[in-house]
Amino acid sequence: MALLTIENLHKSFADQVVLDGIDLQVDEGEIVVVLGPSGSGKSTLLRCINFLEQPEQGQIRVASASVDAAVARNRDIQTLRRQTSFVFQNYALFKNKTALDNITEALTVVKGMSAKDAEEVGRKVLSSVGLADRADAWPSELSGGQQQRIGIGRAMALDAPLMLFDEPTSALDPEKVHEVLELMKVLARQKRTMIVVTHEIPFAREVADRIIFMDGGKVIEQGTPEEVLDNPQDERTRAFLRQVL
Amino acid sequence: MMNSFDFDFAAGLLPQLISALPATLGMTALATLLALTLGMLLAVVQVTRIRGLNQLADIYISFFRGTPLLVQLFLLYYGLPQVFPELTTVTAFQAVILGLGLHFAAYMAEIIRAAIISVDRSQMEAALSVGMSYGTAMRRIVLPQASRIALPGLMNTFIDLLKSTSLAFTLGVAEVMSRAQQEAASSFNFLESYLVLALVYWALVVVMTWVQKLTEKRLGEAY
Numbered sequence: 001m002a003l004l005t006i007e008n009l010h011k012s013f014a015d016q017v018v019l020d021g022i023d024l025q026v027d028e029g030e031i032v033v034v035l036g037p038s039g040s041g042k043s044t045l046l047r048c049i050n051f052l053e054q055p056e057q058g059q060i061r062v063a064s065a066s067v068d069a070a071v072a073r074n075r076d077i078q079t080l081r082r083q084t085s086f087v088f089q090n091y092a093l094f095k096n097k098t099a100l101d102n103i104t105e106a107l108t109v110v111k112g113m114s115a116k117d118a119e120e121v122g123r124k125v126l127s128s129v130g131l132a133d134r135a136d137a138w139p140s141e142l143s144g145g146q147q148q149r150i151g152i153g154r155a156m157a158l159d160a161p162l163m164l165f166d167e168p169t170s171a172l173d174p175e176k177v178h179e180v181l182e183l184m185k186v187l188a189r190q191k192r193t194m195i196v197v198t199h200e201i202p203f204a205r206e207v208a209d210r211i212i213f214m215d216g217g218k219v220i221e222q223g224t225p226e227e228v229l230d231n232p233q234d235e236r237t238r239a240f241l242r243q244v245l
Numbered sequence: 246m247m248n249s250f251d252f253d254f255a256a257g258l259l260p261q262l263i264s265a266l267p268a269t270l271g272m273t274a275l276a277t278l279l280a281l282t283l284g285m286l287l288a289v290v291q292v293t294r295i296r297g298l299n300q301l302a303d304i305y306i307s308f309f310r311g312t313p314l315l316v317q318l319f320l321l322y323y324g325l326p327q328v329f330p331e332l333t334t335v336t337a338f339q340a341v342i343l344g345l346g347l348h349f350a351a352y353m354a355e356i357i358r359a360a361i362i363s364v365d366r367s368q369m370e371a372a373l374s375v376g377m378s379y380g381t382a383m384r385r386i387v388l389p390q391a392s393r394i395a396l397p398g399l400m401n402t403f404i405d406l407l408k409s410t411s412l413a414f415t416l417g418v419a420e421v422m423s424r425a426q427q428e429a430a431s432s433f434n435f436l437e438s439y440l441v442l443a444l445v446y447w448a449l450v451v452v453m454t455w456v457q458k459l460t461e462k463r464l465g466e467a468y
Contacts, residue, residue, distance in 0.1 A: 052370050078378060086374035092367035096389045096467055106375035109385060138467040158375060 002061075003028040003193050004049070004162055009058030009069070011041075011048055011217075018044045019055065020217035026162070029191040033204040035228075036214035037240055042197045043089075045214070046164050049195070050084045051077045063161045082110070085155035089167040091147040093139040099150050100126060100135040103157045111158075121157055129153040129183055145176030152183055163187070165196040201244060205229055213237045255437040258428055262445050268420040272341050272410045277403055279346025284353030289383065291354070292361050302354070309351035315412055318344040322416050337416040345406055352402045360395035361387060393464040400457045404450050411446075421445060 004026040011019040018041045026032050034042045047053040048069075049060060055069040062083040067076045093102050100122045107118035126132045129149040139147055148168060155163055165184070169177040181203050187194065188207040198204065204211055204225060211228040213220045215236045221228060232238045287306065290298045309317065322340040326332040335343075364387050372382030414423035421442060429438035 050374060052374065074378075078376065081373060082376040084374075086371075088367060088371060088374075090367055092365075092371035094368065094371065094386050096386065098467075105385070106377065109381060110376040140468055154375065 001028055002026065003030075003063060004195075005059070005061040006049070007059040009045070009048060009055050009060070011044055011053060011055045018217050019048065022058070022217075022219060024212070024219065026193060026195060028161075028193055030193055031188050031207055031209045032195045032212060033208040033210075034195065034197045034212045034214060035199075035201075035204065035240070036220075040214045041217040042214045043166050046086075046166050046195060046197050049162075049164060050081045050086055052086070083160055084162045084164055085158045085160040087148070087151050087155050087163070087165045087168045089170050091139070091144070091151045091171070093147055093150055093154070095139055097139075098135065099131060099137050099139070099142065102139070102150055103154050106154070106158060125153045125157045126150075128156070128186075130179075143176065144172045145179045148172065148176075148180045149183055152180070152187075156187070161193060163192055163194045165194065165198070167197050167199070169198065169200060199244065201229065201241075213240070215240070251434050251437050254432060254434050255441050258425070258438060258441050259445075261428065262421050262424055262441060265419060265421045265424040266445075268338070268413075268418060269407075269410050269422075272338065272345065272413060272418070272420065273407045275342045276345035276349065276406060276410075279342065280349035280353050280402075280406065281399075283346065283350035284357055285388075287350060287354035288357035288361060291358050293379075306351045306354055309348050310355075314344070314348050314409055315415065317348055318412060318416060321347075337413065337418045341410065341413040341416060341418055345409060348409075349402055349406045352405075353399060356395050356398035356402065357391065360391035360398075363394055364390045393461075393468075396457065396461055396464060400453070404453060407449060407453070408446055 002025045004024070006022055006024040009019050009022040009024075010017075020041075022041075022045060024045075034045065036042045044053055048055045048058075049062070051067070051072070054072070058069045060067050060069070060080065062080060065076070065080040065083045067080045093099075094105060097105055100119070103125050104113075104115075104118040104122040107113040107121060108115055113121070123132065123135065126135055129152060131146060131149055131153070134142065134146065139150070142150065148171075152168070168184070169180050172180060177200070181200060184194075184196070184203070185207055196204075196208075208225050210222060211225050212222040213228055213232070213234070213236075220234045220236050221232065228237065229241065232241060287302045290302045318341065321344045322335070322337060326335070368386050368390060369379075369382055372386040373379070377385065410420060411422035413420050414426060417423075425438045425442040429435045432438070
């Protein structure tokens with residue numbers, strides 16, 4: 001059953017077309033990895049799904065929320081956002097909140113949980129990302145890898161139907177990439193529905209149910225990791241893979 | 246011929262000036278409250294570019310920064326009641342609070358606006374991504390971070406505002422400046438009077454600077 005449906009999505013910056021009519025369906029429990037050269041529109045696609053970027057045209061449905069970009073109202077956008085959680089390339093932890101408060105903030109403010117219940121969830125999430133002992137640390141006191149694990153924890157705690165990952169390891173030191181990818185594999189095993197924009201090909205091969213290759217604002221080809229990585233059909237996919245593999 | 250400094254007079258003047266301090270501090274506190282609230286509103290209007298309001302905020306800031314404070318006070322207290330007779334019931338004390346508040350709101354708006362736009366855009370995006378409305382994100386995430394950046398500038402304006410309450414004496418408010426001026430005029434001890442007055446203002450500003458340091462430390466603990 002489709003959890004996410006995108007129809008004919010268009011987005012431009014000034015006169016540059018970034019998304020040129022994207023259609024996409026993602027099923028519940030499916031893990032989709034989006035690959036493509038920089039500037040192909042993959043991050044923009046992810047940011048349009050929760051309206052961090054406003055698309056000009058297209059229909060987006062996530063679970064029960066549905067937004068038509070051309071007539072999107074703030075209320076609809078907020079409802080849509082609450083069906084998704086987002087992990088940022090630069091972590092984007094709330095700098096004025098401790099690790100624990102980064103996770104509990106939305107639980108109390110957005111979901112209306114009591115402070116006590118939120119703290120319970122927060123501590124559980126902290127220990128599942130392996131940072132139970134850093135609950136009171138400020139983001140500035142954490143390493144990049146730790147910050148990103150908190151960032152993922154913040155997204156996990158929301159328990160939204162769809163998790164979006166925007167190059168979650170691109171800003172990390174090479175030796176920290178591993179700890180974040182391992183955490184994402186745990187989420188994958190829990191059958192959370194995820195869309196991951198990344199350059200980590202081995203990760204894509206291991207966890208993706210489906211790989212989507214984008215270029216020039218279009219989906220060029222898609223399929224299982226074996227199909228796309230081992231037997232790419234389009235010359236652009238082949239050229240990209242030659243460069244990154 | 247040079248007169249010797251009259252220490253007894255100076256020592257006797259100090260308690261008199263201190264007894265006039267409540268008026269000075271009262272005007273400062275209330276005007277600051279007004280300036281901060283209005284400044285914050287103006288800044289948010291400008292950052293969010295609310296159509297219509299944004300242009301009004303521009304004109305407001307331009308006018309109140311572009312004309313002298315004393316002129317604004319005279320306009321408010323002596324000028325406006327000629328057109329709106331009901332304003333004659335406004336006391337000089339109230340007029341000064343209003344005048345200082347309106348004037349310094351323009352400066353505070355600019356400081357707060359600059360602080361808001363200096364907070365990384367990803368902070369707002371992260372707050373929206375977890376489902377907050379724009380207003381909640383502003384209030385819970387962006388403004389607290391902006392306040393730390395704005396503090397030194399706001400403190401400068403606050404100090405300026407405190408000292409500007411001395412202009413209230415031109416409207417006839419009985420505050421420290423007017424008391425010193427009366428004593429100077431009746432005793433001809435101008436040097437003593439104004440020197441003691443200067444020291445009183447200085448002492449207040451020193452205390453405020455000390456409070457600023459403590460606040461900066463507290464707001465900075467996350468960084």
